[in-house]
Amino acid sequence: MSKNTSYQASPWQKFSGPNLGYVMEIYDEYVNDPSSVDPELKSLFDQWGAPQEAEVSVTTKGQANVSFQIPESPDMYSKLAGAIKLADNIRTYGHLAADIRPLNLRDIDVRYIEPSQFDLTEEDLKNIPPSFISPNAPADLKDGLEAINHLRKVYTQKIAFEYNHVHELEEKKWLQGQIESESFYPSLTKEERIQVLHRLSEVEGFEKFIHRTFVGQKRFSIEGLDTLVPLIDKIINSTVESGTKTINIGMAHRGRLNVLAHILEKPYKLIFSEFQHAPNKDLIPSEGSIGITYGWTGDVKYHLGADKRVKRADTTQTRITLANNPSHLEVVGPVVDGYTRATQEDRSQAGIPLQNMASSLAISVHGDAAFAGEGIVQETLNMGHLKGYDTGGTIHIIANNMIGFTTESLDSRSTKYASDIAKGFEIPIVHVNADDPEAVLAAGILAYKYRHKFHKDFVIDLIGYRRYGHNETDEPMVTNPIMYNVVNNHPTVKEIYAERLIEKGLLSKEDVKKIDEKIFQKLQNEYDGAAKSSDEPDILMNPPEKVMEAFQDEQTTVSEEELKIINNALLDWPKDFHVFQKLSRILKRREAVFSGKGKIDWGHAESLAFATILRNGTPIRFTGQDTQRGTFAHRHLVLHDEKTGKELIPMHHIPEARASFAVYNSPLTEAGVVGFEYGYNVFAPETLVLWEAQFGDFANMAQVYFDQFISSGRAKWGQKSGLVLLLPHGYEGQGPEHSSGRMERFLQSAAENNWTVANLSSAAQYYHLLRRQAASLGKENVKPLVIMTPKYLLRHPLASVEIHELVKGSFQTVIEQTGLGQKKEAVERIILCSGKISIDLAEQLDNEKDLEWLHVLRVEELYPFPSEKIKEILAQYPNLKELVWVQEEPKNMGGWTHADPYLRKLAPNGVEVKYTGRRKRSSPSEGDPTVHKKEQKRIIKEALNKN
Secondary structure (H helix, E strand, O other): OEOOOOOOOOHHHHOOHHHHHHHHHHHHHHHHOHHHOOHHHHHHHHHHOOOOOEEEEEOOOOOOOEEEEEOOOHHHHHHHHHHHHHHHHHHHHHHHHOOOOOOOOOOOOOHHHOHHHHOOOHHHHHOOOHHHHOOOOOOOOOOHHHHHHHHHHHHHOOEEEEOOOOOOHHHHHHHHHHHHHOOOOOOOOHHHHHHHHHHHHHHHHHHHHHHHHOOOOOOOOOOOOOOHHHHHHHHHHHHHHOOOOEEEEEEOOOOHHHHHHHOOOOOHHHHHHHHOOOOOHHHOOOOOOOOOOOOOOOOOOOOOOEEEEEEOOOOOEEEEEEOOOOOOOOOHHHHHHHHHHHHHEEOOOOOOOEEOHHHEEEEEEEEHHHHHHOHHHHHHHHHHHOOOOOOOOEEEEEEEOOEEOOEEHHHHOOOOOOOHHHHHHOOOEEEEEOOOHHHHHHHHHHHHHHHHHHOOOEEEEEEOOOOOOOOOOOOHHHOOHHHHHHHOOOOOHHHHHHHHHHHOOOOOHHHHHHHHHHHHHHHHHHHHOOOOOOOOOOOOOOOOHHHHOOOOOOOOOOOHHHHHHHHHHHHOOOOOOOEOHHHHHHHHHHHHHHHOOOOEOHHHHHHHHHHHHHHOOOOEEEEEOOOOOOOOOOOOOOEEEOOOOOEEOHHHHOOOOOOOEEEEEOOOOOHHHHHHHHHHHHHOOOOEEEEEOOOHHHHHHHHHHHHHHHOOHHHHHOOOOOOEEEEEOOOOOOOHHHOOOOHHHHHHOOOOOOOEEEEOOOHHHHHHHHHHHHHHOOOOOOOOEEEEEOOHHHHOOOOOEOOHHHHOOOOOOEEEOOOOOOOHHHOOEEEEEOOHHHHHHHHHHOOOOOOOOEEEEEEOEEEOOOHHHHHHHHOOOOOOOEEEEEEEEEOOOOOHHHHHHHHHHHOOOOOEEEEEEEOOOOOOOOOOHHHHHHHHHHHHHHHHOOO
């Protein structure tokens, strides 16, 4: 090393740092074999000649210029290139050699980060400028050896990093700068370190108290991952300080009670009461109160969520929510993202909702086996940067206890790390040893800073262990003896950290003891005040009266004048906007219905309903795989300029619209999107949220959300939803998955007024039902709406309607077939049917004669079943002999098994209840269109045959 001296400029002087090393490496190849390099570079090297010995000036961050003598030996350029490669290898593979596993059950791998791999010695490294190695290195590093040692320390300690898969150069550069400068590590005061110890003592003390007091009861202990709580603390505190108003947390069972107690501040007393199966009613919010509450049937304690309000310095509040979660691992992820998107958006103005990503944050806590094993994780990560689902980044924490139930990592995934799936989405990953609280806090700070700057996901792989069996009743030595021999002799993180603070002289053993005693006494006092178990608990399992109230006959009509104004606005696109000509002609036909020409089909009725809802001030969010156009090209809510590709959404230009309208084509996933829309709806209850399946049976992929959230969330958790599900349903010979929306599954789960299931036969019914649903939002009896929507009926003349049917009337749960049942005494058979088969029957009825003996009722609402309306109609027919339920679905599917007990109860004495349709089947429909047509004809003929 020497002082700067002047020298003649050389072409080599234009390069510095890694660039110089790269060029030198190529020059090395040129020297050995000139033909091996690019001809253009060969020409340059021929002109430049060998680099002369020169003074290379290097500047390091915060450091004065220092100069290194670069010899002219080509071997030195190889050393420079090798040093740069070594540094990059440390960045890329340092995690393999890092001390990130508390139990140390696996050997670390240093093969890729040894200087000898690149034929480097310590002396070689001493002759290399430190900033060639790390531009962000501390200012006091003297040479390349110290720089390499710095990188080895940074990348192989208790926290390890994977970010080489991040392709955005700005992000990668920022991450490298943060890591190598270590600027994200917290500089904790004595008081802050003691506060961390106190938090760990609370976490451990709570678990030990439960373990001792409620022997053998499930709690899914956090022990082994105790630092999860201070980690979440750090993320929340950092986010709140930056002005975030809502933080939504999703997690499964492991450690959930501890998070409830210490992050959400759920009273110990209430948790202890639940362990004794005697919930303290004074502490349980009533059904219908603000936030996540309990329902009337309830749920196990480690599924329940909670809300907390944190007052900020500016007198506003931050809402922290732990989402309710069923036993299905990872399914809460998209729900929490939906919560978050809903709280980020302002829906009060016409147009696309205005989004503020900084206002709300999602934190998802995953199990290691589940993160790698459950497909919903990939679905959720994939939605992260899509315009309809982006939340500005979720912070993912893998609560990694190195085991799934009894299955160890080597048997539960094909990847090295549980986090590896995140690499496919270019998400930075930090692995951190859960036994080092300060490293864990640093990981939380880096995650927060990255998300705050780039609005993208971040993964923290918190690696610990599980102190007990899966649910505290298991004996893990049976299946995992090697691991648990280590665990049983391993100190807790609280003990490790306390010892560290004692060694630093920050407190004494007596101080630690006093902290533990104080926490124990608080727990004991709360337990003493908790409600005790009772053999006959005074708990009612009935839904509240408001929940069971039926919808009133909502006023869903709109004047013809208003509908005409809306219709004109929907068709009045700018003159310089070029709609595809064929589509333009089709849409322009909608103008004619107001002058008595043509009818309003399904898509047209839907558009008019949406526009009137927006004028009433209700926001709309509508998603699905082909929702903008419609799977069957019937909707066209988004128009595209055929010359420029520019989009136009006519719904954004409705006169006097007082709320936002958003329609997005979703990714090819059902589960993730349904979970997201449910979450969005829960946190935006004033919004009409709709999800449409491409075909009804595709909703199978989201079955867990129908079962565990949408149908039962109100009863289990008191969680309201008015989500609308549109499931194209009807048999046209297109095969099993393109026929059935599986209405039987929704009907089987129908109880306690939990949702409405409808199978409609006209565009007017759809129009009025959508408006009725919008009117119910925000009310106590709001409920999800499941609609079996049609396919070929979308444009069918018998399903289309005149304008007066929208101007007058309301949704009808039962519709009587016109032209039948006029002579009451003559009617002997009443057919009850639903949806598309109603139109099939109506078409055939035009060809039939002498039908005085027959009447047809269309049951448009299958649940709640319209018993009173049907009873009223049946009473008008004194000579009735048969009630025949007609459907195109197999007998064990469709509406029959649901309607059968109702019809038998409603049937007058002596009236027989019969079924007409397909026999019981294992598959929803035939795969051959010819066979389908034959079956359809048979069903219609049998239904209309008097004999």
